Amino acid sequence: MTELVIIGGGPAGMSAAIAAYENGIRDILILERDERLGGILQQCIHNGFGLHRFGEELTGPEYAWRYEERVRELSIPFKLNTMVLDISEDKVITAANPTDGIFRIQAKAVILAMGCRERSRGALNISGTRPAGVYSAGTAQKLVNMKGFMPGKKVVILGSGDIGLIMARRMSLEGAEVKAVCELMPYSGGLARNIEQCLNDFNIPLLLSHTVVKIHGKKRVEGVTIAKVDDKGKPIEETRQFIECDTLLLSVGLIPENELTKSAGIDINKITNGASVTQSRETSIPGVFACGNVLHVHDLVDYVSEEAEIAGKNAALYINGELKNEVDIPIDTDGKVRYTVPQRITEKKDTKVFFRVANVYENAEIKVYSGDEVIFKTRKPKVAPGEMQCITLKEQQLENAEKLSIGLEVL
Amino acid sequence: MMYDVAIIGGGVVGGMLARTLSSYKLKICILEKENDVAMGASKANSAIVHAGFDAEPGTLKAKLNVKGSEMMERTAKELGVKYKRNGSLVVGFSDEDKKRIEELHDRGVKNGVRELSILDSEELHTLEPNISPDAICALNAPTGAIICPYELTIAAIGNAMDNGADLKVNFEVSEINKIGAEFEIISSNGDRINAEYVVNAAGINADDVAAMAGETDIKIHPRRGEYILLDKTSGGVVSHTIFRTPSTMGKGILVTPTVDGNLLLGPTAEDVEDKNDTSTTADGLSNVLTRCTETTNGINLRDTITSFCGLRAVGNTGDFIINSPQEHFINAAGIESPGLSASPAIAEYIIEMLNNQGLELVKNENYNPIRKPAHYFREASVAEKNRIIAEDRTYGRIICRCEGVSEGEIREAIRTNPPARDLDGVKRRTRAQMGRCQGGFCMPYITGILAEELGVPYESITKNGGSSKLMTGKTKEEQGI
Ligand SMILES: Cc1cc2nc3c(=O)[nH]c(=O)nc-3n(C[C@H](O)[C@H](O)[C@H](O)COP(=O)(O)OP(=O)(O)OC[C@H]3O[C@@H](n4cnc5c(N)ncnc54)[C@H](O)[C@@H]3O)c2cc1C
Ligand SMILES: Cc1cc2nc3c(=O)[nH]c(=O)nc-3n(C[C@H](O)[C@H](O)[C@H](O)COP(=O)(O)OP(=O)(O)OC[C@H]3O[C@@H](n4cnc5c(N)ncnc54)[C@H](O)[C@@H]3O)c2cc1C
Numbered sequence: 001m002t003e004l005v006i007i008g009g010g011p012a013g014m015s016a017a018i019a020a021y022e023n024g025i026r027d028i029l030i031l032e033r034d035e036r037l038g039g040i041l042q043q044c045i046h047n048g049f050g051l052h053r054f055g056e057e058l059t060g061p062e063y064a065w066r067y068e069e070r071v072r073e074l075s076i077p078f079k080l081n082t083m084v085l086d087i088s089e090d091k092v093i094t095a096a097n098p099t100d101g102i103f104r105i106q107a108k109a110v111i112l113a114m115g116c117r118e119r120s121r122g123a124l125n126i127s128g129t130r131p132a133g134v135y136s137a138g139t140a141q142k143l144v145n146m147k148g149f150m151p152g153k154k155v156v157i158l159g160s161g162d163i164g165l166i167m168a169r170r171m172s173l174e175g176a177e178v179k180a181v182c183e184l185m186p187y188s189g190g191l192a193r194n195i196e197q198c199l200n201d202f203n204i205p206l207l208l209s210h211t212v213v214k215i216h217g218k219k220r221v222e223g224v225t226i227a228k229v230d231d232k233g234k235p236i237e238e239t240r241q242f243i244e245c246d247t248l249l250l251s252v253g254l255i256p257e258n259e260l261t262k263s264a265g266i267d268i269n270k271i272t273n274g275a276s277v278t279q280s281r282e283t284s285i286p287g288v289f290a291c292g293n294v295l296h297v298h299d300l301v302d303y304v305s306e307e308a309e310i311a312g313k314n315a316a317l318y319i320n321g322e323l324k325n326e327v328d329i330p331i332d333t334d335g336k337v338r339y340t341v342p343q344r345i346t347e348k349k350d351t352k353v354f355f356r357v358a359n360v361y362e363n364a365e366i367k368v369y370s371g372d373e374v375i376f377k378t379r380k381p382k383v384a385p386g387e388m389q390c391i392t393l394k395e396q397q398l399e400n401a402e403k404l405s406i407g408l409e410v411l
Numbered sequence: 412m413m414y415d416v417a418i419i420g421g422g423v424v425g426g427m428l429a430r431t432l433s434s435y436k437l438k439i440c441i442l443e444k445e446n447d448v449a450m451g452a453s454k455a456n457s458a459i460v461h462a463g464f465d466a467e468p469g470t471l472k473a474k475l476n477v478k479g480s481e482m483m484e485r486t487a488k489e490l491g492v493k494y495k496r497n498g499s500l501v502v503g504f505s506d507e508d509k510k511r512i513e514e515l516h517d518r519g520v521k522n523g524v525r526e527l528s529i530l531d532s533e534e535l536h537t538l539e540p541n542i543s544p545d546a547i548c549a550l551n552a553p554t555g556a557i558i559c560p561y562e563l564t565i566a567a568i569g570n571a572m573d574n575g576a577d578l579k580v581n582f583e584v585s586e587i588n589k590i591g592a593e594f595e596i597i598s599s600n601g602d603r604i605n606a607e608y609v610v611n612a613a614g615i616n617a618d619d620v621a622a623m624a625g626e627t628d629i630k631i632h633p634r635r636g637e638y639i640l641l642d643k644t645s646g647g648v649v650s651h652t653i654f655r656t657p658s659t660m661g662k663g664i665l666v667t668p669t670v671d672g673n674l675l676l677g678p679t680a681e682d683v684e685d686k687n688d689t690s691t692t693a694d695g696l697s698n699v700l701t702r703c704t705e706t707t708n709g710i711n712l713r714d715t716i717t718s719f720c721g722l723r724a725v726g727n728t729g730d731f732i733i734n735s736p737q738e739h740f741i742n743a744a745g746i747e748s749p750g751l752s753a754s755p756a757i758a759e760y761i762i763e764m765l766n767n768q769g770l771e772l773v774k775n776e777n778y779n780p781i782r783k784p785a786h787y788f789r790e791a792s793v794a795e796k797n798r799i800i801a802e803d804r805t806y807g808r809i810i811c812r813c814e815g816v817s818e819g820e821i822r823e824a825i826r827t828n829p830p831a832r833d834l835d836g837v838k839r840r841t842r843a844q845m846g847r848c849q850g851g852f853c854m855p856y857i858t859g860i861l862a863e864e865l866g867v868p869y870e871s872i873t874k875n876g877g878s879s880k881l882m883t884g885k886t887k888e889e890q891g892i
Contacts, residue, residue: 033809083809096817098807101797120849122717125639129690130719132874132881136851147855148889149870149882174886218687219879235693246883259813 003027003319005093005107007084007260010039012292013113014067015305017076019312020111025319029105030071030078031095037071037078038064039115040138040293041301043145046166048193052302063301084114087264089285109287109315112261112275113308116254116293118163124252128214133221137163137251141170150174152247156224157181158212160188160195162299162386164251169198171249178202179243182210182226184233187360189253189386191299211235212248221246254297264288271339272296278346280314280323281307289315296341296354299388303354307341329398334407336361338385348398353391355406360384363411366391370401379411414440414577415770417596417606419584419620421448421829423560423751424743425612426567427486427758433574434778437770440604441568441576442596444583446876447836448829449564451614453751454839455638455689455721457678458560458669459652461749462499462552464519464527471731471760473522476749479756480554486755487558490566491784493670499555499652500530500539502706503548508656512550515657519552526553541648541709555652559670560751561839562785565829570782572828574775579604580832581876584613587623594624594740608770610741610761615686615724617732617744626736629744630727633686635720636678637695642714642847646672653706664702666710671842676703676710678721689720716847723747733760739768785827785840788820810860811853813846821857825864832865834858835875854881 004025006013009032017028036042041049044060051057054066071078082097091110096102118136133152135143140151141163153176157164160183168178181199186209188195199206207226213235214225223244227235256274267284269276274295275283281291291311292304317323329345331353340355357364361383368376368391375397383389416432418425421443429441443450460483466473487494503512512529519527528551535542535549542549572578579602586597587609597603613620618631652667667675679695696718704710726732726745731753735741741764743757750757766772784790788799788806799819800807806819824831824840831837834844837857844850844857858881862869870882884890 033812081808083812083815085809085815096800096807096809098800098804101800101807102793117848118851120716120847120851122640122849123713123715123847125696125715125718127691127693127696127718132879135854136848139851139854142855143882144886147859147869148886150884150886151882153883213693214690219873219875219877 001106001108002029003108004029004111004315005105006030006111006113007087007093008032008039008113008115008292008294009034009037009078009080010113010115010292011041011064011067011301011304012115012294012308013039013111014071015308016111016113016291016312016315018067018070018074019309020316021074021076023313023316025316028076030076031082031084031093032078032080033083035080037068037080043138043142044166045145046170049301052300053305067305084260087260089265091287109289109318111311111315112283112288112290112294113292114257114260114294116256116297118250119253119255121250124250126212126215128216129218131215131217131219131221133217133246134215134248134250137161137167137249140167140249144170144174150176152176154179154245155247155249156212156226156243156245157249157251159183159250159252160190160206161251161253162190162194164249165190165194165198167249167251168204169202172202172204178204179245180205180207180226182207182212184209184211184229187384191386213240215248221248224248254293256294256297258294261290261294269339269343272341276343277341278325278344279342279351280317280346281311281342282314282318282323287318296339299386303388329401329404332403332405334405336408337366337406340406345398345401345404349395351393351398353393353406355389356385357383357389357408358385361408361410365409365411367407367409368393369405369407371403375401383408412440412604413593414438414604414606416608416610416765417442417594417604418610418612419596420451420612420614420617421564421568421578421580422451422453422612422614423449423564423567423754424746424757425610426564426571427754428610428612428761429571429576430567431758431762433571433576434775434780436773436775439571439576440606441571441578442582442584442598442604443578443580446580446833446873447831448568448578448580449561449839450875452721452724453564454561455719456560456636456748456751457665457667458557458675459499459667459752460494460556460558461752462519462527462555463522463524463749463752464515464550464552465657466522466749468518468521471733472749472753475731475753475756475760477523479753480556482755483556483558483752487563489780490563490570490782491787492559492563492566493786494556494558495670496554496556497651497668498551498553499654500535500552501550501654501656502535502542502546503656504545505547509548511656512548515550524552524554527551539649539651539653541707542653543706543708546706557652557667557670558751565840566782566785569828570780573782574778578829584620584623608739608765608768610743612743614746615722617724617742621736621742621744624737624740626742629732629742631724631745633683633688634723634725635681635683635688635695636723637691637699637718637720638675638677639696639699639718640716641674641676641710642716643672645674645711645714648674648709649707655702655706664699666703666707673716674710676700683722686722689722691718691720717849731757733757733764735764735768741765785824788817789815810856811841811843811846813848814842816841816843818860821860822864825861833861833873833875833879834881837861
């Protein structure tokens with residue numbers, strides 16, 4: 001029996017482990033399938049991490065190292081090269097690695113911190129050939145930053161997610177020609193600062209409401225056909241245009257890595273594709289918590305660490321039999337607000353609610369209702385799907401709440 | 412090099428033939444133009460072992476389909492290839508369909524297909540609750556099965572090689588000369604081999620190869636078939652293979668589970684010009700979807716993991732063209748569906764022709780029909796897996812997270828006949844990169860393992876041979892700039 005098993009040794013897993021330790025838990029084990037701790041941050045060698053947490057701009061590996069150092073300082077045990085294969089409903093974890101083979105651990109509490117993966121070409125059903133030279137942006141990032149190889153010279157990027165934007169700059173710096181970034185939506189899903197620093201500074205055109213309709217080239221990509229899309233996202237025939245290139249990078253969304261979560265029978269939220277959780281980041285199985293990108297996709301790692309600390313601390317409370325679930329107040333959304341994390345409130349105390357909106361809205365008012373009564377409101381000059389929002393509900397605002405809903409109105 | 416038999420084409424037809432021939436004392440060589448075997452129709456098809464009710468009675472298609480399908484279970488078992496007798500259903504929606512289904516039933520009985528029956532709506536929906544409520548009847552063919560076609564091809568060729576056959580990849584036959592009693596076969600790179608007997612199993616290109624030997628009556632045109640493959644989470648939508656009532660353009664669009672537990676939708680049927688054009692089209696894919704959702708409920712497009720296209724080698728006779736226009740040279744052309752199902756029987760049929768023309772068949776007493784399943788490790792018990800990991804640690808290191816494939820299995824695929832030499836080769840042998848992330852995570856690792864095993868630089872590894880290079884060079888830092 002291990003008191004706390006943490007699956008994934010990225011920023012979420014490490015922060016959660018440290019928080020659990022600081023709340024008195026000693027019997028902790030982090031399982032990480034990679035050869036190192038650090039998760040996806042290892043390959044994010046650009047800076048822009050930690051502005052909120054540390055008040056300075058760190059690179060991904062630097063940010064990760066701050067946590068890894070602490071994990072090492074506290075001698076929190078971790079196993080690398082260890083892939084978790086299964087979690088059962090009663091918290092038996094099956095994992096494999098080269099030294100222990102396939103082994104099982106009974107955990108008292110589990111924290112899921114498996115991060116996310118990129119959506120692949122297949123999921124988009126782009127027609128055409130299937131040549132070499134089509135990569136997800138993260139794979140290209142790994143090739144360039146970790147392996148030292150260039151995936152191509154003339155590049156078109158589909159999707160304006162942050163990884164795509166960062167790779168547009170990275171490939172340009174490496175001497176590749178980035179011909180265009182096509183984005184299906186009329187707005188970018190990436191952070192505003194990345195559009196400025198990664199595209200505008202390099203004169204790379206961002207083609208909004210455009211998509212790749214066909215891939216050409218038998219063995220290696222020889223070009224793509226792009227087209228403008230109408231307001232239903234359907235390509236407009238007359239606007240088809242061929243762009244010669246040898247590489248297509250896809251930055252078309254991240255999907256929380258929840259195969260283990262699903263096989264354990266944990267309830268999944270249809271919108272986030274992550275577990276549905278309470279304020280303490282507890283999933284539908286008591287004692288199983290989730291945090292970081294496996295719960296919902298984050299744009300800033302600072303929020304990942306914050307969320308992981310909540311999970312770590314509450315896992316400690318759970319292990320000690322002190323976790324309180326006094327009430328059960330669901331938070332509904334109106335569609336303009338797509339989702340919230342947490343999805344339920346189980347204790348009436350000051351609570352940060354993170355959420356994303358469905359579209360770009362200017363001059364928006366966010367309102368939280370308890371029944372018909374508005375218990376909280378705030379104005380935002382501009383909100384966009386690419387930027388996660390956060391509000392704090394105070395204990396006294398929750399006093400009479402039984403059911404909450406959150407909505408957005410454009411003023 | 413002088414061979415008794417040269418087989419042109421490393422598809423399922425060439426592969427099954429090579430394997431059966433390797434049970435005799437013969438020197439055999441398979442010539443394949445691509446960097447790997449199973450690169451033609453044998454890798455992109457519906458993967459159905461047809462029961463045999465579809466083909467016109469009396470044709471080679473009918474005869475070899477029924478026989479091949481009976482041989483398939485044992486063949487798959489010996490070769491360690493996944494095979495499942497899941498049964499086929501041909502679903503009817505109208506009185507007209509019903510008539511057609513009765514005809515198919517009678518035709519199947521004539522062809523010698525066993526256990527056929529016709530189900531009414533209730534029986535059908537009890538068997539397959541996700542079939543559209545509008546369906547009124549179905550032909551039930553319990554002997555229909557599913558198999559992994561590229562695994563079968565790879566295993567057949569691997570088994571032939573284990574029993575002494577040679578494989579030459581990147582050998583595109585471009586010239587065939589008869590010199591005395593021998594054929595001289597020359598590749599487009601100028602490599603050459605000699606053989607006493609030649610079998611042309613070049614799939615879509617079989618007419619071109621036949622023409623190299625002077626036979627110009629065979630004409631083959633490509634007919635495109637596009638597919639969509641869904642994640643394993645959708646694999647349980649149906650358990651049988653669901654056909655619509657057939658039309659003149661083939662067996663129509665089907666919905667079927669695969670042996671690996673995915674759901675396969677397709678194929679379309681569209682005549683095209685270019686024999687190399689396996690691109691998918693927006694219209695084709697949307698057509699697949701519409702047609703599938705007409706027959707079956709519960710298909711969730713969000714579960715799509717890939718789409719692909721195969722080219723049917725449609726011959727000019729309507730039947731398989733297996734003939735011998737000149738002594739010692741045999742064509743296996745126009746092997747469209749049910750060619751996969753028929754392949755073990757096609758092999759025996761051709762061997763009989765070769766024998767009639769004088770090829771001596773002496774049993775190879777060292778012949779071993781058994782091949783270790785490529786998925787042996789995957790399916791082993793935990794205790795057995797741990798025994799293997801203790802012996803070779805690389806089996807404990809998972810490289811492909813979606814399909815759970817270990818480094819050891821990938822290395823094994825590069826060391827086993829026929830060896831994987833590129834990313835797609837590893838994929839077809841191990842399933843690594845075949846899951847929901849489609850290699851996004853493991854591709855850089857597999858590339859490294861290939862480079863190490865083959866003793867070549869990282870950047871020279873390809874997706875599937877030729878100019879399908881993955882990398883265009885090193886970064887500035889690596890170049891020292
Ligand atoms: C390219 C890119 C650029 C970004 N840029 C910025 C930026 O500029 N600023 C910023 O603040 N944030 C940025 N982010 C966001 C931030 O990096 C992520 O939100 C953060 O890394 C998520 O942390 P995580 O621990 O949840 O996931 P990850 O970092 O993905 O870690 C998950 C870990 O779990 C392991 N794992 C998964 N499954 C298993 C299993 N079955 N068994 C064992 N281990 C498993 C994985 O190997 C991995 O190490 C960026 C993200 C990306 C991808
Ligand atoms: C869309 C579709 C669906 C199908 N569904 C089914 C099904 O469900 N059940 C079924 O039983 N059958 C099915 N079939 C039919 C089946 O796939 C084929 O009959 C079978 O794969 C043919 O195998 P083959 O070896 O003749 O051809 P191929 O697999 O095409 O092999 C021919 C090989 O020859 C090589 N070659 C070509 N030219 C040369 C040259 N000049 N020199 C050297 N090598 C050369 C090619 O690279 C290729 O590897 C389907 C076919 C298609 C296209």
